[in-house]
Amino acid sequence: MSKATIIGGGTVGLFTAYYLAEAGIEVTVIDQGDLTQGCSIGNAGMIVPSHFVPLASPGMIGKGVKWMFSAKSPFYIHPRLDRRLVEWCLLFYRSANKKHVDRSLPYLKNLSLLSKSLYFDFARQYPEAGIGLEEKGLLMLYKTAAVEHEEVEMAALSNANGIAANVLSRNEVRELEPDADLDVRGAVHFTGDAHLDPAKLHDFLKRHLLARGVRLVGQAEVQRFAHSNGRITHVVTNQGEFACDQLVVCAGAWSGKVARLLGLKLPMLSGKGYSFMQSNQPAIRTPAILTEQKVAVTPFGAQVRFGGTMEITDTDHRVNAKRVQGIYEAISRYYAGFTPTPPAPETIWSGLRPCSPDGMPYIGPTARWQNVHFGTGHGMMGISLAPATGLLLAEQLRQKEASVLTDAFSPDRYS
Ligand SMILES: Cc1cc2nc3c(=O)[nH]c(=O)nc-3n(C[C@H](O)[C@H](O)[C@H](O)COP(=O)(O)OP(=O)(O)OC[C@H]3O[C@@H](n4cnc5c(N)ncnc54)[C@H](O)[C@@H]3O)c2cc1C
Structure with a gap:
């Protein structure tokens, strides 16, 4: 795999682009707006390993x-x-219910701790980014x-x-x-909780990705897909078609709608x-x-x-x-x-x-298509969990061993 197309330029989509680009993959990010109209700018910017209980809880x-x-x-x-x-x-x-919380807890905790450590690596690697990462609890x-x-x-x-x-x-x-x-x-x-400035993070990611040769395409709303032999071949937008080798859907709250265009059920x-x-x-x-x-x-x-x-x-x-x-x-x-x-x-x-209705993100491939992954549904924790989501998706697309267990995040769990 040498090329990937990501739908959605929020922080989850951009971190996915980041880890794919790090692995030498050619990445295009398509967004219906200017990449700032999603949920990733004015949020509270908290990195919260403390939030390991899903919203759906007793x-x-x-x-x-x-x-x-x-x-x-x-x-x-x-x-x-x-x-x-x-x-x-x-x-x-x-x-x-308690059973769901008990089952979900280790998955969310491990994803969150991985994400926090990736943030600190990121801030160390790019001190010029000025994302305001601090561990004040x-x-x-x-x-x-x-x-x-x-x-x-x-x-x-x-x-x-x-x-x-x-x-x-x-x-x-x-x-x-x-x-x-x-x-x-x-x-x-x-x-052990931390926080950062989400707008500065998003802005730095955009500039960094552009400098690395990632294509960021704004004002292109995905309207349908073309496919052949169980693979998505083209993403069709109001700005024309984009050929697609691997597709990753990081379309935030709109991901359920994009999933329906792919013939999938992704409650959102x-x-x-x-x-x-x-x-x-x-x-x-x-x-x-x-x-x-x-x-x-x-x-x-x-x-x-x-x-x-x-x-x-x-x-x-x-x-x-x-x-x-x-x-x-x-x-x-x-x-x-x-x-x-x-x-x-x-x-x-x-x-x-x-x-998502169970308070767990959707991260991973779908069995319906050979070349489609999802990275979405993070609810209140999309900033917290974005780097780990991006890393996991990059690992999955490259068929590498996953850094943490991901089966509870399957986007196919409601299909
Ligand atoms: C008040 C508030 C406070 C919050 N505080 C925190 C916090 O402290 N910590 C935390 O971790 N999280 C927090 N969150 C949640 C967090 O902001 C979100 O989980 C996160 O921003 C989601 O990121 P995303 O990349 O998945 O989606 P988004 O940032 O919404 O990005 C999705 C992108 O997909 C694009 N898109 C959608 N459909 C299409 C289409 N058909 N074609 C092309 N592009 C498309 C959109 O334009 C958008 O840019 C908070 C949220 C709110 C509202």
Whole structure:
């Protein structure tokens, strides 16, 4: 194999291009936009080995139903009679149990740890990239006894699985965040989590790939495929046809649609979320999740990003002002010393997380075609898991031994 075509120039597609190009393969990346309109730019940029439990897990159904009745809640499914939505919800329901979590845990953990170590290798190799990679950990801040109980249980499970987690009292957290006047009951500190600036990462990857001779084709929407003898031979876009030797679909929340063009069933919905920046004054130092509100907080020097909500939807980017208000109002409830400024509508970013119903990514080949792989469905963890996904796909395409076990990620698991 000497040539590969990747659909989707988000961070997963670009890291796949990176590892394929490293192996001397000629790569073309095709994107329907300018490669910045997916989910990979305004997210919270957290690298989270602590998140080894898939979204489909016990308790999520009950919480989801409760949140559905609040306009400002962090989770929402717009109830509608749509076959794909109903099917996705049924599959989610079927996976939201302990057996699924026990089976998935080692796969997600190993993928995540591999990814984190690849990020640190990457940052060492390209110090000029300035991606802002730092290992400051992640604080799961809580205000209520009920959530404290859940987080302390999660910390115990983490430590039992070799992921360090310290339970901190109110005063201990306030020592870590001396300026922001934290009003919390306590926190769990996952000391091995890291964060980076996702926009800088994406920008550097683009420049690096172009310099390496990777072709990045923007404004080319994939519309259909031509095939012969069980192989995809051409990708047909609104900008013409691209001959194809090996095809990798990294089309984020749109991957289900691309899969249908390939005659495949890949259940996928978007988990829409929002973020906005604020001046980081008084300084918030450590990335955090405001757990009751599910708001992510990432300091980037003089600026800090607040992001959250998960609206299960199709692929529209419309901003729901009430949910943004929910994120905004959470800030000073936790950081009492922080007075946020209401974000102007044009500064609110929205992104579509590619969500599979079992909370596991789709990484690997499909039996339907001899030359098609998928790298998508990472939900809340696409940045975290992008380098490992790219490396695994490059290994699979080159028929090399995989760095970690991948069978649970098969894109054929629902076909
Ligand atoms: C508020 C928020 C916070 C988040 N925080 C984090 C975090 O802290 N850590 C983390 O790991 N993850 C986080 N995420 C999730 C993360 O952003 C996503 O999982 C990740 O960006 C997905 O990357 P991707 O490359 O798969 O998809 P995308 O970045 O969406 O890229 C997909 C690309 O495919 C292209 N495409 C689609 N269809 C076609 C077609 N038919 N033809 C051509 N091109 C096509 C699109 O134009 C797009 O550029 C967050 C998400 C949100 C919304």
